[in-house]
Amino acid sequence: MIPVLIGVSIIIFLIFQAAPGDALTGMMDPKMSYETKQKIRKQLHLDEPAIVQYKYWVQNVIRGDFGESFYFKQPVGRVMNTYIWNSFYLSLASFILSVLIAIPIGVISATRQYSFIDYFFTVFALIGISMPSFFFGLLLIKWFAVDINLFPVSGMMTPGSTAVGFEKFKDVLYHMVLPLTVLTLGSVAGLMRYTRSSMLEVIRQDYIRTARAKGLREKVVIYKHALRNALIPVVTIFGMWLPGLFSGAMITEAIFNWPGIGPIELLAVNNRDYPLLMGINMLLAFLTLLGNLIADVTYAIVDPRIRLK
Amino acid sequence: MNKKLASFAAGLLAVMMLFTSCGKGGKTTDTSKKDVAEVVKASNPSKMPDVSKNRKDTLIVGTTAPSGKFNPIYSDSVYDSWVVSLVFDGLISNDEQGNPTPLIAKEWKISEDGKTYTFTLNKGVKFSDGKEVTAEDVAFTFTAICDPSYDGPRTDAVSSLVGYEEYNQDKEGKVKEVSGIKVIDKYTISFTLKEPKAPAIYDFGYGIMPKHIYNFEKGNIKALKDKFLSPVGAGPYLFKEYKAGQEIVFEKNPNYWRGEPKIAKIIMKVTNANTVIQELTTGSVDVDRIPSKPEQIELVKKAEFLDIYSYPSNSYGYIGWNLRDEKFKDKKVRQALAYGLNRAGFIQAYYKGLGDVCNAPVSKVSWAYTDELNKYEYNPELANKLLDEAGWVKKEDGYRYKDGKKFTIHWMTYTGSKYVEALTPILIENWKQIGVEVIPELMEFSTLAQKVYDEQKFEMYNMAWSLSIDPDPSGIFSIEQDKLGGFNSVGWRNEESERLIKEGLKETDMEKRKQIYHQWVKLANEELPYLFLSYAKDTYAVSSKVKGLRLSPFTDWTYDIHKVELVDVK
Numbered sequence: 100m101i102p103v104l105i106g107v108s109i110i111i112f113l114i115f116q117a118a119p120g121d122a123l124t125g126m127m128d129p130k131m132s133y134e135t136k137q138k139i140r141k142q143l144h145l146d147e148p149a150i151v152q153y154k155y156w157v158q159n160v161i162r163g164d165f166g167e168s169f170y171f172k173q174p175v176g177r178v179m180n181t182y183i184w185n186s187f188y189l190s191l192a193s194f195i196l197s198v199l200i201a202i203p204i205g206v207i208s209a210t211r212q213y214s215f216i217d218y219f220f221t222v223f224a225l226i227g228i229s230m231p232s233f234f235f236g237l238l239l240i241k242w243f244a245v246d247i248n249l250f251p252v253s254g255m256m257t258p259g260s261t262a263v264g265f266e267k268f269k270d271v272l273y274h275m276v277l278p279l280t281v282l283t284l285g286s287v288a289g290l291m292r293y294t295r296s297s298m299l300e301v302i303r304q305d306y307i308r309t310a311r312a313k314g315l316r317e318k319v320v321i322y323k324h325a326l327r328n329a330l331i332p333v334v335t336i337f338g339m340w341l342p343g344l345f346s347g348a349m350i351t352e353a354i355f356n357w358p359g360i361g362p363i364e365l366l367a368v369n370n371r372d373y374p375l376l377m378g379i380n381m382l383l384a385f386l387t388l389l390g391n392l393i394a395d396v397t398y399a400i401v402d403p404r405i406r407l408k
Numbered sequence: 409m410n411k412k413l414a415s416f417a418a419g420l421l422a423v424m425m426l427f428t429s430c431g432k433g434g435k436t437t438d439t440s441k442k443d444v445a446e447v448v449k450a451s452n453p454s455k456m457p458d459v460s461k462n463r464k465d466t467l468i469v470g471t472t473a474p475s476g477k478f479n480p481i482y483s484d485s486v487y488d489s490w491v492v493s494l495v496f497d498g499l500i501s502n503d504e505q506g507n508p509t510p511l512i513a514k515e516w517k518i519s520e521d522g523k524t525y526t527f528t529l530n531k532g533v534k535f536s537d538g539k540e541v542t543a544e545d546v547a548f549t550f551t552a553i554c555d556p557s558y559d560g561p562r563t564d565a566v567s568s569l570v571g572y573e574e575y576n577q578d579k580e581g582k583v584k585e586v587s588g589i590k591v592i593d594k595y596t597i598s599f600t601l602k603e604p605k606a607p608a609i610y611d612f613g614y615g616i617m618p619k620h621i622y623n624f625e626k627g628n629i630k631a632l633k634d635k636f637l638s639p640v641g642a643g644p645y646l647f648k649e650y651k652a653g654q655e656i657v658f659e660k661n662p663n664y665w666r667g668e669p670k671i672a673k674i675i676m677k678v679t680n681a682n683t684v685i686q687e688l689t690t691g692s693v694d695v696d697r698i699p700s701k702p703e704q705i706e707l708v709k710k711a712e713f714l715d716i717y718s719y720p721s722n723s724y725g726y727i728g729w730n731l732r733d734e735k736f737k738d739k740k741v742r743q744a745l746a747y748g749l750n751r752a753g754f755i756q757a758y759y760k761g762l763g764d765v766c767n768a769p770v771s772k773v774s775w776a777y778t779d780e781l782n783k784y785e786y787n788p789e790l791a792n793k794l795l796d797e798a799g800w801v802k803k804e805d806g807y808r809y810k811d812g813k814k815f816t817i818h819w820m821t822y823t824g825s826k827y828v829e830a831l832t833p834i835l836i837e838n839w840k841q842i843g844v845e846v847i848p849e850l851m852e853f854s855t856l857a858q859k860v861y862d863e864q865k866f867e868m869y870n871m872a873w874s875l876s877i878d879p880d881p882s883g884i885f886s887i888e889q890d891k892l893g894g895f896n897s898v899g900w901r902n903e904e905s906e907r908l909i910k911e912g913l914k915e916t917d918m919e920k921r922k923q924i925y926h927q928w929v930k931l932a933n934e935e936l937p938y939l940f941l942s943y944a945k946d947t948y949a950v951s952s953k954v955k956g957l958r959l960s961p962f963t964d965w966t967y968d969i970h971k972v973e974l975v976d977v978k
Contacts, residue, residue, distance in 0.1 A: 120854040124862065132883070133893045135563045142559050171475055172482060172559070172633055181652045237682060245686050248457075252686045258468055258655050258675045356678045358653025362473075371854065 496615025
């Protein structure tokens with residue numbers, strides 16, 4: 100894992116360095132002289148070759164220091180900690196909701212293949228996958244926040260609210276409804292199709308016919324024998340979702356002013372804030388590897404066939 | 409789609425300047441002064457949603473998420489500086505035309521040679537923790553910017569002080585103070601510059617930090633940065649809470665030295681351009697900037713309870729042409745291209761009445777502006793005539809040639825901007841009429857900035873400048889800035905301009921300085937180092953329950969905020 104992370108860090112660092120301009124290029128302030136800019140570049144080591152800058156970065160990381168964000172002038176860890184959990188809450192809620200909705204629908208679609216209900220959900224899935232979150236978000240705001248005034252337009256909490264504990268939880272949940280709907284619609288569609296096809300494959304297997312033949316009730320056949328096997332490939336994609344829980348949803352978060360990490364990433368790219376970009380991307384790289392590991396382990400747990408003897 | 413918008417926003421941010429010395433309240437004794445902002449009053453305030461009606465002690469202002477650098481010497485976005493303006497007061501402020509006005513300093517004197525500024529502080533001005541503001545705090549604030557470890561954007565405010573280098577270069581801590589900053593007594597402080605520098609007065613608008621709270625050991629400015637999120641100053645509001653990316657909560661400072669603020673609580677709530685109209689019409693925010701687009705303004709008007717304030721922004725859009733290029737060296741060619749572009753038509757099409765044609769690089773509101781300018785109204789015949797005179801001959805293919813070379817311009821511009829999308833077809837078509845071929849080339853904003861400023865590899869580009877409060881143009885047009893990385897990327901080298909810029913920098917007498925800039929503006933208008941395009945207007949929607957906001961290009965909503973009040977609406 101470690102060598103992979105080192106490799107990833109080198110590639111990411113070089114890609115960012117290859118982008119034209121640096122943190123000070125965009126600051127076009129006639130009140131800030133060229134000399135001042137050069138001075139700051141020197142302070143931030145931006146005047147040195149990429150490879151030397153990388154060396155500084157690695158030296159600091161070994162000491163557990165991810166550096167200071169150019170834009171926020173605060174330690175990278177502190178900046179990420181401020182925003183990443185907000186993304187996590189939203190993504191986690193969306194993840195749980197997607198699983199709860201998508202798997203039953205996938206199973207129903209598979210067991211009643213080509214029925215009205217199957218077609219209905221297929222159309223629904225197509226809409227869900229193709230609906231741009233940007234558009235859908237604005238539509239929801241128009242309907243539910245402006246026209247019938249049921250939910251807030253944006254934010255994560257009522258402005259000025261000092262609520263704590265359960266009251267706070269309720270307030271956040273209330274603000275979460277619309278962005279959650281947008282995120283969930285997108286992911287339900289994919290997961291549902293995945294479950295459906297996996298289920299279809301399993302239902303055609305011999306052992307399912309055997310189960311039916313020995314007189315088991317249809318419910319038991321589907322939910323006990325078929326579903327368990329159908330979920331094996333599905334479970335493994337959960338592992339891949341791990342980085343997604345922390346990467347934030349750039350567009351949805353921006354539309355709803357959800358204070359997540361997504362818009363911050365974009366800000367870091369636009370401002371060429373290398374320390375912050377490296378911090379975020381290394382965390383995601385680490386989580387991706389961890390997710391893969393978890394997927395492998397879960398696979399072994401749920402599917403005895405691939406366990407190492 | 410969203411990515412496009414975002415990069416457009418980034419482009420805008422990139423050209424946003426520091427209005428740091430704006431927005432503090434000065435003494436506005438002269439009430440006869442005309443308001444700079446035009447106000448369209450709400451047609452029916454009673455339509456206000458109950459949620460807003462019932463919020464009687466809290467003002468909610470929409471903002472783009474600030475970066476959290478809530479410190480007078482570090483804030484570098486308009487939004488961070490709003491926070492700073494609410495919490496800190498500076499030595500001076502300015503009025504709506506940009507003239508400096510007293511604040512914590514009740515008066516100041518500039519020495520005969522224009523180098524020494526002596527400020528006398530008001531007595532009894534207190535920080536919100538009860539300690540008095542003294543000359544020591546002022547000295548501390550400006551010395552902090554001189555610190556060797558300082559990496560913020562204010563260096564140019566102090567780098568011309570006597571003793572700056574000695575203090576800044578000394579890493580061992582032997583030099584204890586900046587010799588140009590002298591505390592004379594508890595209420596008097598003087599600053600001495602190496603050279604006279606007229607715009608320097610505005611550098612004294614930065615908020616004063618209490619030394620007993622922000623003090624740090626020389627070379628260790630990190631200690632100050634750790635206090636970004638707990639700012640304390642002598643301003644009208646106390647900083648209560650910051651939820652990053654969401655909101656900032658302020659409570660009034662009951663002991664504010666200019667009188668207790670009338671609004672108990674202010675919340676700056678993060679909004680975005682996509683949903684700002686919805687936030688306003690549902691009453692979630694009371695004040696917010698709205699896009700200066702007729703469709704959006706119509707939506708705000710329809711809500712019936714929002715006032716609309718608009719004023720010319722202190723910025724302009726322009727086309728820069730590389731004056732080192734043979735084509736653009738000839739003034740006649742530049743003027744011809746100006747006459748040959750229907751700028752008024754473009755601005756009408758794009759802004760629909762919310763923009764103006766720009767003919768000089770200074771805000772129309774500023775004291776430095778004069779209207780005695782050539783307007784370069786659209787006139788293709790004149791443009792053709794000037795091009796003929798310049799030796800560019802039209803051939804049968806409709807394009808002009810000189811010495812066997814076709815008049816072709818490679819125009820670099822940036823992606824994701826509606827402004828560019830609207831300008832492109834008009835520019836290509838208009839100039840084709842006068843025999844000039846334009847080939848646009850789109851790129852990301854940062855890439856464009858690098859090509860234009862760091863490499864100076866371009867024929868023509870377009871961008872916008874947001875100006876600071878002082879009209880001194882040396883940062884953009886002086887010969888000194890004509891170098892890689894400098895802002896005079898078009899390479900304008902004009903002796904007369906250089907002389908006027910230098911004079912304007914030295915002259916501390918306002919009236920004389922004004923005359924100098926009028927001359928300079930006329931020269932720039934004649935010479936066209938840029939093709940000046942447009943002035944935009946800034947537009948704010950303000951709930952009709954808010955009374956007393958004074959918005960102008962030089963004063964934002966935090967200006968005299970302690971006098972602003974919320975009235976009951978039936």
